[in-house]
Amino acid sequence: IIGHSLPVNLKKHWFDCTIFLSAYAGFRVIQRLEQEMEKSPGSRPFPEITYCNLGNPQALGQRPITFFREVLSLCDNPALLRRDETRMLFSPCAINRARKIIESMPGRNSGAYTNSQGIRSLREAVASGIAARDGFPSRPEDIFLTDGASSAINLSMQILIRSQEDGVLCPLPEYPLYSASIILHGGTMVPYNLSEDGDWGLEIFEVKRCLEEARIAGLTVRAMVIINPGNPTGQVLSVTNQEEIVEFCRKEGLVMLADEVYQDNVYVEDRKFHSFKKVARSLGYDENDISIVSFHSVSMGFSGECGRRGGYMEICGFGDDVMDEIRKVASVTLCPNIGGQILTSLAMDPPKLGDGCFENFMAEKEDIRLSLAKRAKTLASAFSSLEGMTCNRVEGAIYAFPRIHLPAAAIKAAKAEGMSPDLFYACRLLDATGIAVVPGSGFHQATGTWHIRCTILPGEDKIKVMIPRLKEFHESFMNEF
Amino acid sequence: IIGHSLPVNLKKHWFDCTIFLSAYAGFRVIQRLEQEMEKSPGSRPFPEITYCNLGNPQALGQRPITFFREVLSLCDNPALLRRDETRMLFSPCAINRARKIIESMPGRNSGAYTNSQGIRSLREAVASGIAARDGFPSRPEDIFLTDGASSAINLSMQILIRSQEDGVLCPLPEYPLYSASIILHGGTMVPYNLSEDGDWGLEIFEVKRCLEEARIAGLTVRAMVIINPGNPTGQVLSVTNQEEIVEFCRKEGLVMLADEVYQDNVYVEDRKFHSFKKVARSLGYDENDISIVSFHSVSMGFSGECGRRGGYMEICGFGDDVMDEIRKVASVTLCPNIGGQILTSLAMDPPKLGDGCFENFMAEKEDIRLSLAKRAKTLASAFSSLEGMTCNRVEGAIYAFPRIHLPAAAIKAAKAEGMSPDLFYACRLLDATGIAVVPGSGFHQATGTWHIRCTILPGEDKIKVMIPRLKEFHESFMNEF
Missing domain, CATH: 3.90.1150.10 (Aspartate Aminotransferase, domain 1)
Structure with missing residues (x-):
């Protein structure tokens, strides 16, 4: 057998x-x-x-954020939106948001297949959150909502890797999802060492050495994974370091795979999170100059909603034909789960100053x-x-x-x-x-x-x-x- | 670039x-x-x-089933379970079930990563539903909760296919997910024709002919996909036909990939759904005789919860070492989404005669x-x-x-x-x-x-x-x- x-x-x-x-x-x-x-x-x-x-x-x-769970709960059971008693149990803020979300859904009952990239209105919410964070525009067409970041990373490897001769640069100490995913898709991981003595920073000469060795060994290195803030190493890269990395990837023609799932987990005064897209745009590079995929999820940060499998990737600097292929591959699993899609939109477009639940949300966060x-x-x-x-x-x-x-x-x-x-x-x-x-x-x-x-x-x-x-x-x- | x-x-x-x-x-x-x-x-x-x-x-x-959505809504917002007003908006039945589910969850707030196979108590519910349906035992260890059936099918192809020399028998007219998944994982689809003149039934001599041709062409055929009820062809196989298929797969040493996602969509008096596992067990074959994977989801049937991405596969007749590998691969995407897990348990373990909401549930269904x-x-x-x-x-x-x-x-x-x-x-x-x-x-x-x-x-x-x-x-x- x-x-x-x-x-x-x-x-x-x-x-x-x-x-x-x-x-x-x-x-x-x-x-x-x-x-x-x-x-x-x-x-x-x-x-x-x-x-x-x-x-x-x-x-x-860790307690879930009340606003998130209220909105989810209402979207699961839209009948609640038509009942007066609901106001006793849910904040007006959550009721308004849930109503807005439900109205933008196919069939208006939150159980239909969505577009494989995710519901358009939720991608718009994510794009507006990215734009507000970075100060550079973001387009809903470039956003793919996903079942957590791991699905997005797997999809990227599936797209990038053609054979064992294709390499992907990854940091050591590693987050093992990367080696697993690269191996599962038949490619070769090209490791580079982070510098423990340099606060787990990334030294370009070391990455360059690894890239060159890989090329000599006959590999075509197609992408570079950078995890910032670092997993398992906990560093937050300096802007200078990030700029070096952008310049390097641009010069070497590498797709940047920017794992930015810990962007809300920064604990020190002298470091801030900057997305690699923001750094690239600040240097004057647009999507004709460099290809960047940024991964984010609702699993970490203040949401901590691991089991809900929500996340997104923003894909910038890829050709239209390539984007079409990516959409096709995404459609093989039909669509990301709706609960995860909703949560991702909430995390990227949370209550704002002036909203009734803003203060409670900020306090919890x-x-x-x-x-x-x-x-x-x-x-x-x-x-x-x-x-x-x-x-x-x-x-x-x-x-x-x-x-x-x-x-x-x-x-x-x-x-x-x-x-x-x-x-x-x-x-x-x-x-x-x-x-x-x-x-x-x-x-x-x-x-x-x-x-x-x-x-x-x-x-x-x-x-x-x-x-x-x-x-x-x-x-x-x-x-x- | x-x-x-x-x-x-x-x-x-x-x-x-x-x-x-x-x-x-x-x-x-x-x-x-x-x-x-x-x-x-x-x-x-x-x-x-x-x-x-x-x-x-x-x-x-199609309206979602009220009981399902009430339970989901409560599990998303477990704080509701501690409020009296909740009884005005939710049935006692749903409140009890949600309480039971929440109590069995890591961290008791429905947002943590679960076991990669899914939460144990929910797998127990699924297994008991299968046992009740088939009249043969089912074990929670053999159940993998998944993000819809498509993820499960993809995972199975990933496990089964080693190279282009590996073939998988699939029915024509086809459901294109199969060809897509087989090709994405580098294998070869071996098509067999359903008989339009024979009510889209499956003729063993035709399958045998295709298998033999594939073998002559140098392929190792490892599995056979059967979709019952059929997609896109809408037939329900007769038990006699199913028995022939079981005998054939057993004799030829093929893993049966039984797509049974339409098991609740049967519309004629003279046909009933029988799972392939039930048919095999009824013939006296146990897991030492034949390997069967059964796929099911909450997307179709009376649930129609496509966007929720819930489903399961039951894997029977695989070795322990193989099961370990499957668990490892499943862990690469960490865990199926919790909402989908809950829905799947509800669909397989719905309200029973005597439960307060039984009549309403049955009426909706x-x-x-x-x-x-x-x-x-x-x-x-x-x-x-x-x-x-x-x-x-x-x-x-x-x-x-x-x-x-x-x-x-x-x-x-x-x-x-x-x-x-x-x-x-x-x-x-x-x-x-x-x-x-x-x-x-x-x-x-x-x-x-x-x-x-x-x-x-x-x-x-x-x-x-x-x-x-x-x-x-x-x-x-x-x-x-």
């Missing part, structure tokens, strides 16, 4: 990433611990697991941002304070990525157990404290260095309790080896 | 399907007509366009089914009554697929305009009556035959008006040629 020993396509060249993506592996070890703790409570020296492994805000207590900023600072300081650990600032995104300078004896002990040293450390940490992190080897860190990725998502109270436990464990670990 | 003349991967082997999928092309001609009619109202001899081209129920007036059945019969009779047109019964699904026996002069006139004869007919029909249908050449009909695909989705009142217009047009067309 084929199904029993299906020589799955992927086995040929599937990545050996044991700690891939939150939703899949990595989970297993933690699941076993969960089950054990459920069976015999009190069997461990900690009351619960602290989940610093998952980039999943709402699973860790700022609460989340300030709390994340505080946790980012607390965690980075805690890691930095440990002997044998260094940690760059968490300027943005939702991760600390501290480096552990492991003693030779620890490395030897890990080897004896057939583990990478950082996995060994992470397992010991989990075992002793219930703190779940992801070892850096899941992200292709620089050879000979060891890291852990720790989200800043657990609540402030949890982080407060977690830090002394982390310190205690780390000291005893370092003493042991 | 790469983006400007991007030699898109797909151009190499992208299908030449001018009338692909509702959401994309075919639209264009109709869009132009819409714009024209908006600019100069009254310029045409018909007041509006009758959309028989799109399989998009809610865009054509039956209303939709009976009205569709009536329209199916009316349209098929109308087509059959026309000179030079023959039409099989519409036993299920949502399409009539009548054959037009075009006069030689019409074929010649079409050629002169560089069109296929059925496109020529469809354009003339649209032009004269505003009735939009899809020509059969979009579905790879048998050579030398001409068809149109006409959905049964416009409301009964619209169909009543449409039929005399159709007759009048057809007669004058036949007279002209």
Whole structure:
């Protein structure tokens, strides 16, 4: 039977990433611990697991934005818009917005297939949000609403990659979705290293070196992925650095794939988010000069609506015939889900000053941002304070990525157990404290260095309790080896 | 610039399907007509366009099921579950279900990433619905909740196809999603013809002939797609026919890809829907004997929730290692959207006798089914009554697929305009009556035959008006040629 020993396509060249993506592996070890703790409570020296492994805000207590959920709820059940009692349960602001959205929908009941790019009025809302953010125009024709950023990234790879001879530049430490997607579409990932000593900045000479090596090896490098703010590295690029990157991609004829999903997660005063499109336009380059795809989603930032699978990509500087092909490929999955489309429009076109719910919306948004900023600072300081650990600032995104300078004896002990040293450390940490992190080897860190990725998502109270436990464990670990 | 003349991967082997999928092309001609009619109202001899081209129920007036939308609305805004006023707007039934769903969710606020296969409790609901339908057990571990059936089909092709030497048997006339997906994943479609004279049934000797030809041509045929009820052909297979197919796939070692998305769209007394899994189990075959993937979605049937992108696949008879790989691939897009997951669980585990909202739910469901059945019969009779047109019964699904026996002069006139004869007919029909249908050449009909695909989705009142217009047009067309 084929199904029993299906020589799955992927086995040929599937990545050996044991700690891939939150939703899949990595989970297993933690699941076993969960089950054990459920069976015999009190069997461990900690009351619960602290989940610093998952980039999943709402699973860790982040509250959804009230306005977003009210609008969604009304659009799901448009009958509510005709009932007086609805005013007792929903803000006028949400009622007005929902009414506007429903009126722009095919069939006016929010369940029909939409255009494969997404509903026109919602794309207009996204485009106006982008224009307001950047100060440069954005056109709804260039917006594709998508089921989260991951679908958009997959679609881009599908379009760009023709064969294994096509390469795509990607940062290391990496976000494994990129390697997975490139491999699944039969291409070759061309990694470039971020500079840990330079605040995880991107050094053009290093990218150029990697590009040239790839070309010598016979690859046609077609695009460059830049993640800003960085995942898993948490940096926010400086404008100067961004300008260098734009110049480089323009000169080398590379499509820029700008992963900007953490644009609302910036925590430091001296850095601001600037989209790569804005930087390119500011340099005077228009769509005849450079091709840029920008990815965004409602999964992170203040929305944290991961499970809703909403996002968009803005595609600039592509030919009309290419855009037609992209629309055709998008149509193979018919259309992005309507709930995600609505959420994306709300996130990019939120309540404005003067709207009844503006103040509540801003308060909820700022609460989340300030709390994340505080946790980012607390965690980075805690890691930095440990002997044998260094940690760059968490300027943005939702991760600390501290480096552990492991003693030779620890490395030897890990080897004896057939583990990478950082996995060994992470397992010991989990075992002793219930703190779940992801070892850096899941992200292709620089050879000979060891890291852990720790989200800043657990609540402030949890982080407060977690830090002394982390310190205690780390000291005893370092003493042991 | 790469983006400007991007030699898109797909151009190499992208299908030449001018009338692909509702959401994309075919639209264009109709869009132009819409714009024209908006600019100069009254310029045409018909007041509006009758959309028989799109399989998009809610865009054509099908109402969503109240219970479904109430539950969705509550799950989006769980704060409602804590308010007394909610009882004035929502049924107790929906409130209970929403509460149960929310309690089973990570973070209890319906916005977190879920397991890549979907939330366990919702998969349990789906599995119990399958077991109740079939009378054979179903396991939540075998259920993958997906963003509609199209994502599931794409994922299956990604798993099955290794190279162009891998073939997948698909019915002609085809549903173009299959050819698109197979080509996108680099495989080869191996078509087999359905028998128009045999009520669009599937003749095993024909499938066997195609399989053998493919093997002689050097292909490894790995799977067979069966669409039941049929799209675009509207047949419901007899159990005897289904048994033959199961025996054939088992003997030939083919994975059965059973597209069963129209399982709730059956309109004739003498045919019933039976899942292929049920037929296989009834024959005594278990998962050691045959591999079956069944696709279902909330887009059709009585739900009609196309834009919500909900669906599932049940994968039976695959090895554990293969299942692990499938989970890994599913995790690349992280998780299916939560709204779609919820809807799928509701459709498969609807209110039961004794639940407060059972009667209302059944009434809404039956209303939709009976009205569709009536329209199916009316349209098929109308087509059959026309000179030079023959039409099989519409036993299920949502399409009539009548054959037009075009006069030689019409074929010649079409050629002169560089069109296929059925496109020529469809354009003339649209032009004269505003009735939009899809020509059969979009579905790879048998050579030398001409068809149109006409959905049964416009409301009964619209169909009543449409039929005399159709007759009048057809007669004058036949007279002209």
